[in-house]
Every structure is written in structure tokens, then in C-alpha cells.
Amino acid sequence: MACKNCTNCGQPDKIDKIVNKFKGDPTELIHCLQLVQEEQGYISQDAVKKISVSLGVPESDIFSVVTFYSQFTLKPKAQYNIEVCMGTACYVLGADKSIKKFEEKLGIKVGEQTEDNKYALCQSRCLGCCGLAPVISVNGQIHGKVTEDKVDEILSKLK
Amino acid sequence: MTYKELVELREARLKEIDVRFNKNSPNKEIMVCSSTGCKSNHGDAVIKAFEQALKQNNITNVTVGRTGCFGLCALGPIVIVYPEGTFYCRVTEEAAKEIVETHIKNGQVATKYLYDPEVPTQTTKADIDFYKKQHFIARKDSEYINPENILDYVALFGYTALYKAVTEMTPQGVIDEVKLSGLRGRGGAGFTTGVKWELTAKETAKQKYVVCNADEGDPGAFMDRSIVESDPHKLIEAMAIAAYAVGASKGYVYLRAEYPLAGQRLEKAIKDAKKYGFLGKNIFGTDFSFDLTIKFGAGAFVCGEETALMHSLEGKRGEPRNRPPYPAQSGVFKCPTVLNNVETYANITEIIKNGGEWYKQIGMGKSTGTKVFALSGKVRHTGLIELPMGTTLREIIFDIGGGVPNGKKFKAVQIGGPSGACLPEDKLDLPVTYDDLSANGAMMGSGGLIVLDEDSSMVEVAKFFLEFICDESCGKCTPCRIGNKRLLELLNKLLDGKGTMEDIDELEALSHFIKENSLCGLGQTSPNPVLSTLRYFRNEYEDLVKNAGKPKTPKYRINKEKCIGCSACSRACPVKCINGEIRSPFEIDEEKCIGCGTCQRTCKFNAIEKV
Ligand SMILES: Cc1cc2nc3c(=O)[nH]c(=O)nc-3n(C[C@H](O)[C@H](O)[C@H](O)COP(=O)(O)O)c2cc1C
Ligand code: FES
Numbered sequence: 001m002a003c004k005n006c007t008n009c010g011q012p013d014k015i016d017k018i019v020n021k022f023k024g025d026p027t028e029l030i031h032c033l034q035l036v037q038e039e040q041g042y043i044s045q046d047a048v049k050k051i052s053v054s055l056g057v058p059e060s061d062i063f064s065v066v067t068f069y070s071q072f073t074l075k076p077k078a079q080y081n082i083e084v085c086m087g088t089a090c091y092v093l094g095a096d097k098s099i100k101k102f103e104e105k106l107g108i109k110v111g112e113q114t115e116d117n118k119y120a121l122c123q124s125r126c127l128g129c130c131g132l133a134p135v136i137s138v139n140g141q142i143h144g145k146v147t148e149d150k151v152d153e154i155l156s157k158l159k
Numbered sequence: 160m161t162y163k164e165l166v167e168l169r170e171a172r173l174k175e176i177d178v179r180f181n182k183n184s185p186n187k188e189i190m191v192c193s194s195t196g197c198k199s200n201h202g203d204a205v206i207k208a209f210e211q212a213l214k215q216n217n218i219t220n221v222t223v224g225r226t227g228c229f230g231l232c233a234l235g236p237i238v239i240v241y242p243e244g245t246f247y248c249r250v251t252e253e254a255a256k257e258i259v260e261t262h263i264k265n266g267q268v269a270t271k272y273l274y275d276p277e278v279p280t281q282t283t284k285a286d287i288d289f290y291k292k293q294h295f296i297a298r299k300d301s302e303y304i305n306p307e308n309i310l311d312y313v314a315l316f317g318y319t320a321l322y323k324a325v326t327e328m329t330p331q332g333v334i335d336e337v338k339l340s341g342l343r344g345r346g347g348a349g350f351t352t353g354v355k356w357e358l359t360a361k362e363t364a365k366q367k368y369v370v371c372n373a374d375e376g377d378p379g380a381f382m383d384r385s386i387v388e389s390d391p392h393k394l395i396e397a398m399a400i401a402a403y404a405v406g407a408s409k410g411y412v413y414l415r416a417e418y419p420l421a422g423q424r425l426e427k428a429i430k431d432a433k434k435y436g437f438l439g440k441n442i443f444g445t446d447f448s449f450d451l452t453i454k455f456g457a458g459a460f461v462c463g464e465e466t467a468l469m470h471s472l473e474g475k476r477g478e479p480r481n482r483p484p485y486p487a488q489s490g491v492f493k494c495p496t497v498l499n500n501v502e503t504y505a506n507i508t509e510i511i512k513n514g515g516e517w518y519k520q521i522g523m524g525k526s527t528g529t530k531v532f533a534l535s536g537k538v539r540h541t542g543l544i545e546l547p548m549g550t551t552l553r554e555i556i557f558d559i560g561g562g563v564p565n566g567k568k569f570k571a572v573q574i575g576g577p578s579g580a581c582l583p584e585d586k587l588d589l590p591v592t593y594d595d596l597s598a599n600g601a602m603m604g605s606g607g608l609i610v611l612d613e614d615s616s617m618v619e620v621a622k623f624f625l626e627f628i629c630d631e632s633c634g635k636c637t638p639c640r641i642g643n644k645r646l647l648e649l650l651n652k653l654l655d656g657k658g659t660m661e662d663i664d665e666l667e668a669l670s671h672f673i674k675e676n677s678l679c680g681l682g683q684t685s686p687n688p689v690l691s692t693l694r695y696f697r698n699e700y701e702d703l704v705k706n707a708g709k710p711k712t713p714k715y716r717i718n719k720e721k722c723i724g725c726s727a728c729s730r731a732c733p734v735k736c737i738n739g740e741i742r743s744p745f746e747i748d749e750e751k752c753i754g755c756g757t758c759q760r761t762c763k764f765n766a767i768e769k770v
Contacts, residue, residue: 026474029474030474034455068459070457088378088576089379092535092609092611093537126381132196132199142195
């Protein structure tokens, strides 16, 4: 789930609250991480420590889970998270070309983030809207039929 | 909840939504598709526009509602107007105003927004070619149901299958019925569902689980999302029936993280089902109790594999493990577990209502019932289609999908996702059944069908899937982790023009090695895209070696019989290599042609062919 761009990211009391909900239940680790990331936009070192104590899971195990799943990130998220679908349907209809165009326009590569933390560009493996291919999502909001020539228009709306 | 209460609930709701079934109703209802596809096409704004237009015109006998997915997302937002059942496509906010004006006020069909405005007789879903051949079981009734209203589901005989199962049938009776139906898993492997349930039922452990695999990882497939978003109660009811049959009291739905709307809908549905007593303690006054929880995945393809999924459910890394023991003996938290795919469950309620014998009559041979396919790629009509098993690929792609657009030639269809295969033109008459597909090196997978046209390079397609696999391999076993990387390197070498004929043989040998030696289904099937393209399109690999990596530039030729000499191609050609006299056939100078294909896209008479 995308970062809600809250201005109070990382308020410690909120993280404590989430973490305490799952006290002593290691089976809820993934769920707990999801809620923490929804709150903070990423998984901070601090949060990892708190989760470890509350759920009773070693920090090393938490890192191994965080790095296994592509949903989790250890870095703060950008304001606009642009996810270009490179699933089969979208790829066949030219998603690779719009990725190139985004890369050019933003001056970053897939998987990177602009210096000012404004834009992040990543690719996904099917957003489940193949009927609208090629598809992109900006902060979780789906946009359909985004071909290469629509890239400028999309970016102009993300100021 | 007693049976009497269930009937009362159904009849009361049926009266309220009479307009959806009774052609003579004095009222009208405008129902807008509210699934992810149509929502992203501003479906919510369209609902508002309808409400506003009705208000402005002081119309009070027309309501606006939401339905589930019609599977025709590319033409969204989709709107149905009851009682006529008029089916409108591409409904923008502007269109909503027009429909209120033309249809609601003046009683005429707003032809402009029909499925095909040029065929104004196709006004209802049943009239439309795209739906004519379809047969709905798993996706039945979604056009009548507001997915967020449990009463709509009850009105259409919802939860009567569960009632029948827990009060009139023994657990073994349920299992026998499912076995008789011949239903096989829709998640990929096609294991017989009734047998799987029986194995779990035989275990004597006190705690058992039922799990639904809603991880839907195959790119190009979205039927599971559509089912959960459109008809969540169908899944809940089926899981409760499965739990009763195997003796489980707890269930999990493992839902893909990328499907937030499906999550919200399912969460609401579970809450409502608990409220009415379809979930929870002592269901229908029996001693059967069942509770259901959603667990969200976190973005890992391999978690669709059953043992990996169970590790992930337990909050761990989603790594697969060796089988046996199978989940039926040792699954979630080491307890016996039934695990089925969303679409598999979506068939259960109808099987219980109508009997296994009825279900068995649909389909072909050992592949009974229907299958939902997600048709996409280079095809005119994309979307979800549900068909009896055994329908041929040609019927699906050409009769329903409308064939390849822009005058291009069909080249192949990719079926079964990253573990699947590409089948060429001469396999188009293959009936789609589990056995016919596997006999031809393909598999059903989740039912994604991606059509490729003459412009697609099959080696690039194989590379695309291998990149996917390299990203998603969990890394636990060596053949999959390293073997697939090596395959990808070999493909890149060929595509860079540095490959040799020996590399092609190596590609093939290594593929077989990976298949035979990997730990889980991911590695055991990952070389399929390479092997199937090698099997059917080996010449494209060899051309890469011969032409040092450059795919042969395509050449175009004008079919003299079809060309009417309109000169459109000649004017469009960027290098001006097409010449001729107006009204007699034109000709392409092959020396100058750069193979861009502009002429072919321009020609309205399909007179330009690739050679
Ligand atoms: C790599 C891999 C990915 C899979 N992904 C899915 C999936 O996304 N959805 C699914 O239902 N089954 C998936 N499966 C198949 C499951 O392991 C399992 O066979 C299936 O869910 C069983 O349910 P069924 O009998 O109803 O098909 C996958 C298998 C493998 C090896
Ligand atoms: S392949 Fe892009 S949404 Fe499915």
C-alpha cells in the first residue's frame, strides 16, 4: 500500500500502538510490517527494534523477511511513487517504451528515486488491470492505457 | 439464522430489487460497474453524474447502484440499465447525462454508447457477440449483485448451498458430490478437488484449516481479483462448505497485496456474513462453526506456490519446501490444510446446488466445467471470458476476441503465465483442456491468454519471462537460482549477436536440467517459455545466430489483387519507397524499405503483407 504522504510520518507513538497490537505473536510479523510501512512510508531501523521486542522475533529475522518481499522498503518513500506495469499484457503493448520515457524525463533509472525525494520510479509485475494495458499506478491509483505519448501529461499533473 | 429466516430475507430483498429481474417493473435502476478496471476509468464520477442528472430532472423512480465486474474492462465504465438490461459501454460523465436524457426521459436507447454503436440491435448483454458463447458458473450473476451488499447475494439464493450442505448432507456426501463433478484445481496444477478434500478429511488432527489462494501472481491474469471484488460472498460460502467437508473450523484467504479493493470488499463481506450468522459459531443451528480471516501477501510471486504460501501465512519468508508431506497432512501451522484457488472455490456453490452430475456434463473429457480466461495482448476485445472447457483457442481468440487488430497476422498465444508456453498458429484448433495443453508442452496455469502478432520476437518474449523468473526465484535451490540466470545470459548473448548454434543446444539442455532438479513448481516450470519457443519457433533463434543478433528486417509486399491504388501507403511511407499509378496496384521498392510497417498500418484494404 502506498505511503499516505502524511506530514507526521514517523510519529513514535503511532508505531508503538501498531506494534503493541501484535504483542507476542510472531505469525503477525508481515501484517505488522505492512501497517508500519503504511504509517511511515517505509520500515525504519527504529521500528524494526520495536517490532523485535514486541513480537519476539530476532531483528535478523525481521530483516530477512523485509528484504524477501518486494512490498517492503528500508528507505523513505518519494512523494510520487510511479509504478509502471511490466506484466505480459502491458509489455506486449509497449510498457517498456514508457519506462524509457519516464527514465529520460525524470533523469533516474527504474528502482531509483529523484534527489529531492519527489519521484520514485519502479516497475511492477502486473497490476491486475490487463484489460486496460498498458497500465501505471501513481501512489496506488491506477491509470489505464498509458502509452509513451501520455507520459508528459501524467508528469505534468504530478507537481 | 434458521432456514425460514433465510427465505424471508431472500424474499424481502427480491421485492426490493425486483426491477433487476422484472421487465414490467415501473421503476428503473442504473447500475455502474464498480471494480478496479471501471473505477480507474472514473467510474465513481460517473455514478455521481447519474445521481446529479436524475436530481436535476426531478426523477424519483430511478435509483443508481453498483455491480460487480463484467470482464470487459477495456470498454469501461460499463453501465446496465434495468429493467431492460440495456448494456452501455464507455460511459463518461458526459455520457451519463445523455443516457438520462435519451433513455430515462425519452425511453430510447442511447445508441452511441452501446457495445457496438453500428449494431444497434445488440442492446443487452445476451445479444453481444463477446458474451454469446460464454457460460457463467464461477462468474455467474455478478451483473445483478452489488458486491458490498450481502442481501443482494442472499436474494440470488446465496447461502442456500451452505444450508443444504450442513443440514442435509454429511461431510462425506459433500466430498462425494465434488468428486463426482470432476472439478479440478483452477490455480495451475489441475489436481482433482474432491480427492484433495478427501485426503484432508481422513486426517484425524483436531485442528484443520481451509485456505484460499488469492495470490494471483501470473502477469496477465485477473480473474481471481474480479471474482473477489464482484462476488465475495460466493467465496466465503464455498470456503465454509469446504471447511464442513474436511472438518476445519478456521480459514484464511491469502490475498495479493496489489488488490486493495478486493481486500476491502472481502473484509466487509466477512463482517456481514458474521452478522447474519453465515460465519461464526453454530452455523444454521448445527454444531458446525467456522471463522475466516484475510492475510495480505507482500509482493512475492513464489508465495503463490502452496508451501511457500503457508510459510508466508505464518509470518515467515515465503520459501517453498519439499513435498511430501503435502498440505493435506501438514499445512498451515503443521495442521492438515485444504488449499484451493479462488476460481476453484467459485464453482463449489453451484455444484452443491445442482449436483456433481450436472457439472460433469459441462466441459470435455477429464476437464469438466468452465474456465475463466483473461484475454489480452494483440487482440481486438480484451477481457475476462468464461467458457466450457474444451473450447478451442481459435474460438476464444477469433470468435470472441475478434482476432488480431490493425491487419496484422496472428503469430502465437502465450498461455499459462511464466510457467506456460507459446503456441503457434497450427495449434489454434487445440481444445483447451488440461490434458491437451500439457500434451503440447503448455499448461492451463491460471488462464492468462496473451495474443502475440507478427511483430513480436519470440526470443524477446522468452527473455521477458526469464527476467521475471530471475527476479522472483526465491533463491533457496541452486538449479532455479543459478540455472535461470545462465539461461538469461545465453538469451542475451544470442540477442546481442554473439551467439552460436551450440548456445541454442546448451539452452535446451540446461532448460531440461532446471526442470528436473528444482525444488518447487517455480523452477520446475520456469524454462517452459524457452522450451516452447524453441519447439515452435526455433528458426527465430537460428536467425539470430545467422544474422548476428539482428532479427531479419521484415519485408513488406503489396498484394496486387487487393490493392486498389489509393496511394495512402505511398504518402505515409517515411522513406518514400512505394510508387505506382493511382487506381492501379502500387509496388514497394524492397531495397529502400526499412521495414517500419507504416504502410501496413495505413492500408485500409489489408493489401500489404509481411513476407
Ligand atoms: C510458482 C508458483 C506460483 C503459483 N501461483 C499461484 C497463484 O497465484 N494462484 C493459485 O491459485 N495457485 C498458484 N500456484 C499453484 C498452487 O501451488 C496450488 O497448486 C493451487 O493454489 C492449488 O489450488 P487448486 O487445486 O484449487 O488449483 C502456483 C504454483 C507455483 C509453483
Ligand atoms: S500485465 Fe499490466 S496490469 Fe496485468
